[in-house]
Amino acid sequence: MGGCTNRSEKSEKTTGATAPDKPHIIMIMTDQQRGDALGCAGNEAIETPNIDAIARDGVNFVNGYVSTPSCTPARAGLLTGMSPWNHGMLGYGRVARKYKYEMPAMLGELGYYRYGIGKMHWFPQKALHGFNGILVDESGRIEQDGFLSDYRDWFKLNAPGKDPDETGIGWNEHRAGTYQLPEELHPTHWTGQTAIDFINNYELDNPLFLKVSFARPHSPYDPPARYLEMYNDVDVPAPVIGEWADKFSEFPESKDAAFGDFGEKHAIKSRRHYYANITFIDDEVGRIIETLKAKGMYDNAVICFFSDHGDMLGDHHHWRKTYAYEGSTHVPFIMKWPRRMKGALKRGESLQNPVELRDFLPTFLDAAGGEIPEEMDGMSLLSLIRNPKAEWRPYIDMEHATAYSGDNYWCALTDGHIKYIWFFRSGEEQLFDLENDPGELTDLSGDASWTEELKKWRSHMVDHLKERGEGFVKDGELVQREKTLLYSPNYPDVDGYSAGEWREIMQESYVPR
Numbered sequence: 093m094g095g096c097t098n099r100s101e102k103s104e105k106t107t108g109a110t111a112p113d114k115p116h117i118i119m120i121m122t123d124q125q126r127g128d129a130l131g132c133a134g135n136e137a138i139e140t141p142n143i144d145a146i147a148r149d150g151v152n153f154v155n156g157y158v159s160t161p162s163c164t165p166a167r168a169g170l171l172t173g174m175s176p177w178n179h180g181m182l183g184y185g186r187v188a189r190k191y192k193y194e195m196p197a198m199l200g201e202l203g204y205y206r207y208g209i210g211k212m213h214w215f216p217q218k219a220l221h222g223f224n225g226i227l228v229d230e231s232g233r234i235e236q237d238g239f240l241s242d243y244r245d246w247f248k249l250n251a252p253g254k255d256p257d258e259t260g261i262g263w264n265e266h267r268a269g270t271y272q273l274p275e276e277l278h279p280t281h282w283t284g285q286t287a288i289d290f291i292n293n294y295e296l297d298n299p300l301f302l303k304v305s306f307a308r309p310h311s312p313y314d315p316p317a318r319y320l321e322m323y324n325d326v327d328v329p330a331p332v333i334g335e336w337a338d339k340f341s342e343f344p345e346s347k348d349a350a351f352g353d354f355g356e357k358h359a360i361k362s363r364r365h366y367y368a369n370i371t372f373i374d375d376e377v378g379r380i381i382e383t384l385k386a387k388g389m390y391d392n393a394v395i396c397f398f399s400d401h402g403d404m405l406g407d408h409h410h411w412r413k414t415y416a417y418e419g420s421t422h423v424p425f426i427m428k429w430p431r432r433m434k435g436a437l438k439r440g441e442s443l444q445n446p447v448e449l450r451d452f453l454p455t456f457l458d459a460a461g462g463e464i465p466e467e468m469d470g471m472s473l474l475s476l477i478r479n480p481k482a483e484w485r486p487y488i489d490m491e492h493a494t495a496y497s498g499d500n501y502w503c504a505l506t507d508g509h510i511k512y513i514w515f516f517r518s519g520e521e522q523l524f525d526l527e528n529d530p531g532e533l534t535d536l537s538g539d540a541s542w543t544e545e546l547k548k549w550r551s552h553m554v555d556h557l558k559e560r561g562e563g564f565v566k567d568g569e570l571v572q573r574e575k576t577l578l579y580s581p582n583y584p585d586v587d588g589y590s591a592g593e594w595r596e597i598m599q600e601s602y603v604p605r
Contacts, residue, residue: 113461114202114299115392115393115394115459116301116394117301117459118300118395118396119303120397121303121304121398122306122308122373123306123307123308123309123310124401124412124413125403126399127156128418129424130143131144137328139322139367139374140370140371142374143374150426150429151427151439151473151476152441152442153425153442153443153447153473154443155422155445156423156448157447157490157506158401158402158490159488159490161402162183162492162495163184163400163401164184164187165183165184166400166401166449168180168181168191170453171191172195172450173453175489177582179582182578184414185578187219188584189215190221197222198462199301199456202461203299203460204299204300205294205300206223207223207290207301208302209303210283211228211229211305211307212228212230217233217236218239228243229282229307251273254277258272259272259314261311262348263312266354267313268313269314270314270320271314271315271316279308280372284377285376287302287304287376290302291380291389292383300389301456308369309369309373311403319369320364320368322371326364331356331405332407333408334408334532335533335534336522340352340408341353349411350411351409351410351497354406359406366405377397391432393430394427394428395428396452398426399423400449404419404420415492415500416504416511416522425447429459429477430459433474436479444508446506446507446508450469454472455470455474457472459474471485489556493576493578505549505553506526509526510527510545511524511532512553517573523536523537523546553570563577
């Protein structure tokens with residue numbers, strides 16, 4: 093598959109776990125974690141010592157982004173190494189049953205034993221995509237008859253008759269509350285402990301690919317009491333409100349509203365609980381790292397930490413995700429490389445190259461000695477470890493199909509210093525100077541002194557979208573669109589339907605969760 097070394101399942105045990113050309117690959121991800129919600133990101137209000145330690149032993153990509161900031165399309169990009177247009181999901185929908193390139197399957201061809209723990213958010217919900225096995229936590233989500241997640245099954249075994257949702261806060265609410273059950277029943281603990289148990293039980297000669305996917309800090313914001321107490325006297329940052337954001341303040345005050353001004357006190361309470369949930373995850377990450385070290389696997393491992401998208405947490409009167417702004421699109425992006433691998437980059441440094449989830453699959457193929465298909469959109473992060481001045485993309489593309497509001501249908505480009513946003517339906521533009529205005533408080537698109545910069549980035553957007561045809565670019569100009577395109581023509585055929593038929597069926601049927 094995809095130019096990788098042809099290795100069958102039957103030959104897996106011939107590759108030693110400590111073989112010099114096959115490092116272990118440990119992928120640790122969270123759900124809905126903002127890029128600024130880490131100590132190593134310069135946030136002095138949050139406690140993340142264990143994740144920060146991974147950055148000190150590796151590299152922190154400070155301009156890490158997700159191209160389509162909601163759960164399923166982000167995970168499709170991670171799975172395939174492709175851009176939204178090329179894997180086919182331009183917004184929140186269903187991850188396809190099968191892709192040409194799939195991370196676990198391709199690593200399997202290179203001799204890896206593959207296991208996944210936690211939130212996958214695929215359909216069917218126990219699809220493998222090349223994993224040898226998975227144990228899932230889907231936050232109570234049921235999308236097929238008879239489905240029960242492994243976490244919920246385990247919960248019934250260990251807490252008969254109790255309610256895993258006793259805290260009473262839904263997975264899209266921005267209210268916050270303390271977890272009402274013993275800490276060891278929380279899904280964050282289950283995910284961490286399950287990963288630790290698996291690592292302790294791992295005795296194969298194969299190199300290991302392990303995906304550990306925490307369902308938090310995605311709402312509900314429900315940390316155990318002892319973690320919340322850590323933040324009782326912490327000065328948690330309040331939301332930032334841009335001068336352009338007033339129109340988003342007056343919305344119905346529902347507990348799962350996507351927009352609205354609920355007051356600074358409400359937002360800070362949500363953020364305090366959100367931070368506490370991240371510190372809970374950080375402790376579990378620390379236990380995982382210690383287990384890898386005790387097993388002698390740490391030094392010979394690529395270890396990545398990142399999130400599928402962010403959380404606005406009231407910035408600009410926005411909540412949740414799907415937006416072009418930093419709280420939604422900018423994510424943690426950390427990688428530690430094997431001790432034996434030499435490169436010009438010193439451990440503990442930061443890089444400003446614009447990187448995205450699509451870059452992990454080619455990175456893993458590179459680390460494992462496989463070939464990276466020429467058509468794959470992602471790039472190997474290891475090339476920057478070897479040579480921080482290596483050729484890299486000048487900017488990254490981002491987009492999301494209509495969600496929560498008709499006007500929230502956009503495409504954006506950023507190099508981490510400037511961000512340009514094009515709104516398909518309204519034809520509006522925004523331009524932000526992220527270097528001097530990281531909170532995106534001032535929209536520069538109407539500032540005469542920024543006219544040439546605006547024209548330059550508009551031209552970049554024309555170049556980016558022109559392959560999509562006259563529905564997006566015509567006569568060298570960006571085209572306003574009346575209809576949302578949720579699935580591109582490259583989305584794989586599904587359940588006997590052609591990609592085109594499936595797009596018509598699914599076009600408006602999904603709301604990000």
